[in-house]
Amino acid sequence: MKNGTNPEADRDQKICLSFNVEGGNFLSAGEASIRLKHTLQHIGYPASLIRRVAVAAYEAEMNIIIHADSGVLKAEVTPEAVTIWAEDKGPGIEDIGLAMQEGYSTAPNYIREMGFGAGMGLPNIKRCADIFEIETHVGIGTKIRIVIFNKQKTN
């Protein structure tokens, strides 16, 4: 916390959560998303928003696990919106247009045999998100940003 910050004045602030995600570790799949979901439940967001955030975060987390070497899932939570960043060091996406198509997948066979990599990840995220941005560099990694607004906020 910065020096001299008054917590009361900071009330309309935000929480930032950050989770490291390890590529290839399917056993930990969902841990970060579930933690984020429980935090949102404690804040008391409407159930529909929590579901959308949880599903989007889970798909983003899975993408890191399936495709990348390592990555970070970050969330910024404010009364108005939940923003998720998923940043990874990995192969990047060669053709974003194709990756956004339902059912298109570059996941190797052994991953599909585990029931993952059905090619629904990015389309699912887009369906849940109000704002969806993706930035990718082949051979370096991928960054996505997802914003989901809290439409029920009364003010």
Next chain:
Amino acid sequence: MEKYCSIFLDETRCTGCTNCIKRCPTEAIRVREGKAKIFPELCINCSECVRICPNRAPVPQADSKEILSNYRYKIALPDPAIFAQFKTKYTPHQILAAIAAVGFDGVYEVARAADEVSVAIREFIADHKEEGPWISSSCPAVVHLIQLRFPTLTEQILPILSPVEIAARRAKEEAALQANIPRQEIGCFYLTPCPAQVAAIRSPYFLEKSNVDGALAISSLYSELRVKLAKLEKQEESPVKATSLGLAWGRIGGQTKAVQADNFLTLDGVFNLLELLEEIELDRFNNNVDFLECQNCQGGCVGGIFTAENPFVARVTLRRMTNKLPAKFEPGHEERIRQYYREGFYNAEKKVEPYCIMSLDQDISKAIYMVEQSEKILKHLPGLDCGACGSPTCRTLAEDIVRGLASETDCMFILREKVQSLAEQMLSLALKVPPVTVVQRQIMKTQQEVLELAKRIPPPLARREPKKED
């Protein structure tokens, strides 16, 4: 609607041992002033605390037999699980006769209603396949768990009334017609395997008011039933009208069998449920399943806390018993049930709403602030989840602190750190000797020893970094 909690904590038996707080799947218990306290709004009546408590302090509640005297005509609604309580020594027909002999004017098998409900569920799923997977709704603990922890899944709960509600309706219809008694003088009493059903009758989730007038624990009638069964004449029996499928509802998998679902999943045990529902909520569960049979107790209703027989033995008994009953309806019966289904006879009258009580505060900004504070507090806590503070985990203690229900020094490790730093301060003051006094070497030595003791860290904390302010 007031949420009813059917587990009562007997403080005279409670030793404050913290076994229950760590077992509770919804973190609904805290130990305060040496006694466990159940938060009724968080309790789903799953009975886990009853099972784990070494002192039998949590007491599951049901009605006492005296309630029967309020009604002129008393009908017992025995749960299918009751037939599994006496090994295979007695036939289901004899057991029914014994139930009647315990003090009822009539008996209406819940299994018979389960037969009807099975058909209704089958029809409903066929009509609403696309919106699945549908989660079975007959176990009230499952429904409460979803309302509390998985609010987005409340829409997946099958909106079909439970067999006991249908049994009560049918029993009253039948008695009013056959015995010619006014409805208000007929009392229907569920012989229940668990306290969750007691709660569901007192505060129903699908109806404004339950058709069932009371619930008696199977265990409370067990001895009496055994005596009656032993005295029963060989020929004395009352014919079972349910099919084997209705009776199978008493164990896990029975409902699925009766519903004849093609794509199903059966699941028992509340902790298994927590895991699977978490997966479903993340949309991780894409296995084309239409029907999820979920039971809070291991083994299904035969695992209920009000049963007497070991649940595994009971499952075998029930399976053997069902094998002796017909598996098919009388001709035309199924068509009649379909007709009732189309008329909405089995439909829930109201929607299951999520409970929104997990949040730390009504005001979202304030709740965010509180979550942030609790995350900060959590960083200082040892992370041992020892329960000695009276909260089940360090995380819940952090939340309790920001809610104002606990203080940081409830953590014995934090308390110890504070005492240590205080001791150091006191000693350093004590060592300051006025220049004019001669130092007594012996006292100095003792003081040094005390200081050394205060600095010792208990083994679990040995590798912990000393607390630092951000």
